[in-house]
Amino acid sequence: MNIALFKDTTSQASSKQLPVNHTMLCGRYTQEHILGVGGMGVVYRGVDTMLQAFGAAGNYIAIKMACAEHENYPGADNLLFTEYEIGSRLKHSNLVAIRHFDVCRQQQKAFLIMDWIEGLSLEELLYRQPLPPDIALHLSRQLVDAVSFCHQQGVVHGDIKPANIIISPNNHLTLFDFGISRSLYQPTSAHRSAIRACSCRYAAPELFEEHIPTIATDVFAVCCVIYRLFSGEHPFQDTTDEAAARGDVIKPLFHRRHLLDKALLQGLNWSHKARSCNLEPLTRVLWRLTSDDFKTSWF
Numbered sequence: 001m002n003i004a005l006f007k008d009t010t011s012q013a014s015s016k017q018l019p020v021n022h023t024m025l026c027g028r029y030t031q032e033h034i035l036g037v038g039g040m041g042v043v044y045r046g047v048d049t050m051l052q053a054f055g056a057a058g059n060y061i062a063i064k065m066a067c068a069e070h071e072n073y074p075g076a077d078n079l080l081f082t083e084y085e086i087g088s089r090l091k092h093s094n095l096v097a098i099r100h101f102d103v104c105r106q107q108q109k110a111f112l113i114m115d116w117i118e119g120l121s122l123e124e125l126l127y128r129q130p131l132p133p134d135i136a137l138h139l140s141r142q143l144v145d146a147v148s149f150c151h152q153q154g155v156v157h158g159d160i161k162p163a164n165i166i167i168s169p170n171n172h173l174t175l176f177d178f179g180i181s182r183s184l185y186q187p188t189s190a191h192r193s194a195i196r197a198c199s200c201r202y203a204a205p206e207l208f209e210e211h212i213p214t215i216a217t218d219v220f221a222v223c224c225v226i227y228r229l230f231s232g233e234h235p236f237q238d239t240t241d242e243a244a245a246r247g248d249v250i251k252p253l254f255h256r257r258h259l260l261d262k263a264l265l266q267g268l269n270w271s272h273k274a275r276s277c278n279l280e281p282l283t284r285v286l287w288r289l290t291s292d293d294f295k296t297s298w299f
């Protein structure tokens with residue numbers, strides 16, 4: 001896949017000229033500029049000075065800690081630890097690698113260390129330009145691989161949305177933010193109410209009542225993202241009860257009998273009982289499709 005989504009070769013995220021402060025955490029990690037802020041955390045770029053001293057290549061890291069408005073919330077550090085507990089067990093090339101959890105006594109902050117991902121958030125990328133279908137297909141395959149792997153490992157991601165996905169200049173996709181992920185087999189030490197924390201735009205309708213993310217809610221969110229990858233638009237105006245009452249109907253991406261449209265319709269079913277219960281059918285379709293399947297059909 002050699003279509004470049006990035007207009008220049010330098011990383012736009014890394015080239016942002018943001019104020020640099022060089023706080024040191026645990027005498028090892030420098031905390032530099034902010035990479036992004038989410039609903040719960042703030043993520044800084046930093047350097048692992050120990051690995052740097054040993055000459056390791058690529059020692060930029062991303063440091064996540066509770067953002068200012070949450071840092072005094074008593075459970076904030078436990079939530080970060082849960083994110084570490086779940087995320088650090090998942091080793092997959094399309095999932096961010098979470099390396100370490102620590103508490104800096106001097107700064108009085110708990111933090112987790114991840115690989116720094118160079119690139120643009122998918123949200124920003126979709127806002128800037130429509131994606132060619134070949135690229136949309138390439139990214140969709142990586143997304144279903146990453147989420148299927150989580151499910152195979154007994155983890156529900158819980159917050160799949162373009163803002164939690166980074167696309168690197170080589171069109172590599174990385175999914176991150178295990179802030180409301182949950183293990184299907186092990187109770188975790190802390191959990192946030194999913195609906196308060198995740199983006200309502202990508203929340204399956206039942207999440208508004210049940211509040212617990214499941215494989216079926218991940219399937220719904222993945223299908224919303226894939227629909228956006230191909231069309232640039234969200235499949236629904238919104239996913240609240242009002243929209244359900246209106247019976248929002250999804251406009252087909254290609255036509256109703258197209259393999260991808262059929263698979264997405266199954267995954268976007270309002271009723272979780274009628275929705276595909278895993279990503280296997282969608283994965284099979286995505287790997288069957290070729291560029292010819294995206295040519296306009298006049299008949």
Ligand SMILES: Nc1ncnc2c1ncn2[C@@H]1O[C@H](COP(=O)(O)OP(=O)(O)O)[C@@H](O)[C@H]1O
Binds near residue numbers: 039121163
């Ligand atoms: N590993 C990373 N590399 C580069 N940027 C990151 C990384 N992790 C997070 N970010 C940036 O920080 C933002 C907030 O991170 P996120 O984990 O989504 O926090 P929250 O749990 O508060 O939503 C992201 O939207 C992204 O811009």
Ligand SMILES: [Mg+2]
Binds near residue numbers: 039
């Ligand atoms: Mg996030």
